[in-house]
Amino acid sequence: MKAYQEMNKEELLSCKAGLKKEFEDAKGKGLKLDMSRGKPSVAQLDMGMDIFDVLNSGTDMKSKEGVDVRNYGVLDGLIEAKHMMADIMGVSAENVIVYGNASLNIMYDAVSSAMTHGVMGCTPWCRLEKVKFLCPVPGYDRHFAITQHFGIEMILVPMTPQGPDMDMVEKLVSEDESVKGIWCVPKYSNPQGYTYSDETVRRFANLKPAAKDFRIFWDNAYAVHHLYDEEDRQDKVLEILSECEKAGSPDMVYEFASTSKISFSGAGVAAIASSKGNLECIKKTLTIQTIGYDKINQLRHVRYFKDFEGIKAHMRKHASLMRPKFQAVLDVLERELGGTGIGSWTNPNGGYFISFEAMEGCAKAIVAKCKEAGVTLTGAGATYPYGQDPKDSNIRIAPTFPTPEELALAADIFVLCVKLVSVEKLLEGKAYKIAV
């Protein structure tokens, strides 16, 4: 296919006329499709329904250690739930505290308590003149929302297929004591689906931060969320806690995970993994904050999945549903935009998203055009702090919730809008290159 940038004005105008007609036809269909939300599909949720048969009125409600899970007690989670979450993260159970239904909440609490009480004896961040976080971009809007909420300055760090730009990370972290954290999704990153290379993880572990209370916020949200069953198409990420320990900085990481996209979104089990020192500091706050989290739901999960093999088997079932969805979108992208020079996209081995890069200055217009034709996408800019994508080029595609048929339809509209907006911008002389 001819690259749009190589077309002359006449070709562009003729192309535009055809696209406009196509767009009006599409609009006329009155579609209502949604590729905006990274949430599991109904069929996927149905796959986990037998978890509700695990507990019934006759069930023994004692944990492995003899705890009656229906009563108060056990601040940091059932031992068997610790093991389950530890297996997901590839860490030791003694490094784990099991929380309630959402890892986002744990991240919020970690930042919130660093603000009011400080990290392991350091000055509370609210008393500092300036606190900064590094934000690999594009990234997860809810991470950025937490740091924005607490008035933390966010510094953009470009993502690469191997992870964040580590030269920049090393420089900023080692030179600036006000840099207190970095948001990371190390595996199948949101939105690109990139997985940090071993070198990236090792460079993280070997950071020499200016701030004693610098912490890596390691959101291992997609630890077992592979799209393919073949070993060689399953990304692996080095276990960071032990890498940090080897590097002499055992306290540098907070790792987060949950079963939100394993069992049920919003009704799963979440956990933090960290060093003994960090966990002790966290428990000092936790013991004030709660008597304990929902141990019944912990028990339900453990008895249902049984062990890590059970979780992996369940995730293979999820993958069987999700693969055709990703494929449906990728097929349309490749067929319609391959070689046009007006877009590039990722083809991840797991996670919940495909990341699309339009020509600079086109993302907002594309999302708006899609909306006009009945296709909802994640708002352009959402993958950047403050909702501002400096190049206005990144669009997050979430193919997990709709059916493959809906996705093919939605992707058709999407590529049509990409073409139309790109042609218009080229005619205006406003956009020429793909951002990445």
Place this chain on the structure above:
Amino acid sequence: MKAYQEMNKEELLSCKAGLKKEFEDAKGKGLKLDMSRGKPSVAQLDMGMDIFDVLNSGTDMKSKEGVDVRNYGVLDGLIEAKHMMADIMGVSAENVIVYGNASLNIMYDAVSSAMTHGVMGCTPWCRLEKVKFLCPVPGYDRHFAITQHFGIEMILVPMTPQGPDMDMVEKLVSEDESVKGIWCVPKYSNPQGYTYSDETVRRFANLKPAAKDFRIFWDNAYAVHHLYDEEDRQDKVLEILSECEKAGSPDMVYEFASTSKISFSGAGVAAIASSKGNLECIKKTLTIQTIGYDKINQLRHVRYFKDFEGIKAHMRKHASLMRPKFQAVLDVLERELGGTGIGSWTNPNGGYFISFEAMEGCAKAIVAKCKEAGVTLTGAGATYPYGQDPKDSNIRIAPTFPTPEELALAADIFVLCVKLVSVEKLLEGKAYKIAV
């Protein structure tokens, strides 16, 4: 029975000799009894086991409004869960946000976010030189722990059978802008089981605080936790939100409740009730903190209890188990300490505790003596901020967890220790009057 204070030295010495022997005998039995924790008994928890039959693999998982409760969404709770929690608190569902498994966590979050972000546009408390809370005493240790954790100064306000000393509350709240809150358990207070009178509630509603961001933390933990089925033995408390509205101060209250002691402790559903203005402010933080709480557990509770009548019927079953326990303790107290002048106690119509007042300076010694003889009580002082009871006289008795037989045994030891310690203190000339 002769009051101990009227005994002469000889009588006290002879009394002491007998008690010492009794105490050594008791110690010899090697008992291991616990009246320290306000938690439900196993039999009580067993009464709710059929809640697990409500959801199974074939269940329709849609809420009344058609929400798939297994997926993300619904920040503030299912509408039917709002109604359930509203009924418990006697408020309107539109004034309710449903949270996760524990109201303590909501209280913590309320204080925490007031510290970092302020209340409805007011200056964040962390930026103020001084923040104070009024603490009716004796009270709930976990309330005091939250305010202590955030460095908030706690001012003791004496409790009366009608509620906190309102003359003192009115004066402090209206004169001191640094007074930002008060901890209240309006019904079957912890530990005394007192219920605020209508006059007390109206005086609360009519407070004219110096601080615009003064809030009443109204922990309605025992709203439906009656010990008796007879209407006239069920305490009622005026609904404070509407009283505040009538008084022109709709935003002055955060009310908290949970099903922790209705369904399961730590695996129930918790909620806040407040004005529209407060709820909007809370949601601004909540939307950063979480995508939503566990809606599956909300649905489970609603389908199980069906309506407020269902909750009341369930609580009558709990009461049938708890009445004989309270009675077992009260019988021993009355029989052994009635007329002795060395102790007074409450006889509540509901809640989880009996509050005991020893002679001044005796509480710690009594708790220690009980421990020696194998009976664990809540630590003396726990019912006061900083764990310090200025008169060292209050002891919280928690009769809910052990069996009535165990309670009778434990109460026997308790009264023996009260007598022995009192006699010793009287002989030392160190204690004479009952604190309250």
